[in-house]
Amino acid sequence: NAGVTQTPKFQVLKTGQSMTLQCAQDMNHNSMYWYRQDPGMGLRLIYYSASEGTTDKGEVPNGYNVSRLNKREFSLRLESAAPSQTSVYFCASSEGTATEKLFFGSGTQLSVL
């Protein structure tokens, strides 16, 4: 049972490049989330998806787009990367629509030069 799988683990981009971070969960969870973690800032919610077919903005959505491809997969896209998006990105999932414990992936370390 893999849980939450994120790819890639590391990525270096140049300013203005685009990329998509992939996330998949195999726990049949309804809700999925994208967070970023920066030193001294804690985890901040970028976007979330309460259920298949729905997505909503979190605390810091600017510069990002998401797609809930199906129940298993939730991708995060950076259309035009900026140095301010250098961070560690975590995907998470939870079972129901009410907040319960979150299951996190191992993260993607992204550097934008």
Add this chain to the structure above:
Amino acid sequence: SQKIEQNSEALNIQEGKTATLTCNYTNYSPAYLQWYRQDPGRGPVFLLLIRENEKEKRKERLKVTFDTTLKQSLFHITASQPADSATYLCALESSGGYQKVTFGTGTKLQVIP
């Protein structure tokens, strides 16, 4: 404004002692509070959840208290071991659902053999 405070300084304790970590919050009315463990290069892992009407929760060597009057949660690890060394995050969910989960910045615990 809403704020979650965890001691940003690392906590160093001797093996076998009880470690106590603090999570203080302001301008929240959390429905519940969660504690997570995060190891370097990994995603957070859920440890315990305590609801607003619960004073204390235990799981093996872990104990969490929740004082909504003091607006504080204490996280205790008894008989600490070097393997307990990690960063511990608290997270609050105000009534209103998943988009309202906010994480603290975490406290790094180092258990010295």
